[in-house]
Amino acid sequence: MTRPDVPIPESPQPPFPVEEHNVTVIAGFGRGSAELGIPTANISTKEVKQVTQLDPGVYFGWVKLHKKQDATHSDIKERESGKQVEYSYGLGLEEGKDLEVVLPTVMSIGWNPFYGNKEKAIELHIVHQFPKDFYGATVCFNVLGYIRPELNYTTKEALIKDIQTDIEIGIQTLNTPQYQKYKRL
Ligand code: ADP
Ligand code: RBF
Ligand code: MG
Numbered sequence: 001m002t003r004p005d006v007p008i009p010e011s012p013q014p015p016f017p018v019e020e021h022n023v024t025v026i027a028g029f030g031r032g033s034a035e036l037g038i039p040t041a042n043i044s045t046k047e048v049k050q051v052t053q054l055d056p057g058v059y060f061g062w063v064k065l066h067k068k069q070d071a072t073h074s075d076i077k078e079r080e081s082g083k084q085v086e087y088s089y090g091l092g093l094e095e096g097k098d099l100e101v102v103l104p105t106v107m108s109i110g111w112n113p114f115y116g117n118k119e120k121a122i123e124l125h126i127v128h129q130f131p132k133d134f135y136g137a138t139v140c141f142n143v144l145g146y147i148r149p150e151l152n153y154t155t156k157e158a159l160i161k162d163i164q165t166d167i168e169i170g171i172q173t174l175n176t177p178q179y180q181k182y183k184r185l
Helices: 031-036 156-174
Strands: 018-026 041-043 057-066 075-078 084-087 102-110 121-126 138-143 145-148
Touching: 031 156, 057 121, 057 156, 102 138, 102 156, 145 156
Parallel strands: none
Antiparallel strands: 018 041, 018 138, 041 121, 057 102, 057 138, 057 145, 075 084, 102 121
């Protein structure tokens, strides 16, 4: 399916900005990084209020990552698939570089039609190179605009290409003055 041409307004329009605070990063299926080369921080849908009410689709905004309060060591947990995953809670990330800084993000909200998920997922790809994973850390983020609906694809490569376009659109829009105003969380 080809992406529809969705115009992006010069400044955020209602219902945006939508903002969420202190939401935990949880483990998903583990395929964002492994299969697509595009990691997405999946967040606990139970901990968000307004964002679950948005239509499924691809969005952009700003995000800030925090180390889990009082975390002292990592834990090993199990994914739904049974595979093990390390919860580091943000330990090993650098304050002022990876943590506590406002970064651009593109988000996917919905059922990932290409994979046919059974549960609604909220996932954030953060435009930043992190030195390690941060399962169990928390995020504060805002959603400032809509990019496109979630689509199905015939190939993985077509999905990756569209996500790369989304990242470009997100970065470019967030660089404009009316969107820079919201670079505070
Ligand atoms: P999962 O299905 O468990 O979400 P992913 O392959 O999507 O697996 O990887 C997500 C994890 O990768 C995040 O939870 C986070 O710990 C880590 N990560 C590393 N870099 C990024 C990034 N730039 N954006 C989002 N998550 C990242
Ligand atoms: N999944 C889809 O099935 N269809 C999409 O159109 C789609 N768009 C996405 C756009 C962005 C910016 C991101 C970060 C993810 C998108 N995904 C989409 C989700 C993708 O399938 C998911 O991140 C991986 O399956 C890993 O969980
Ligand atoms: Mg993910």
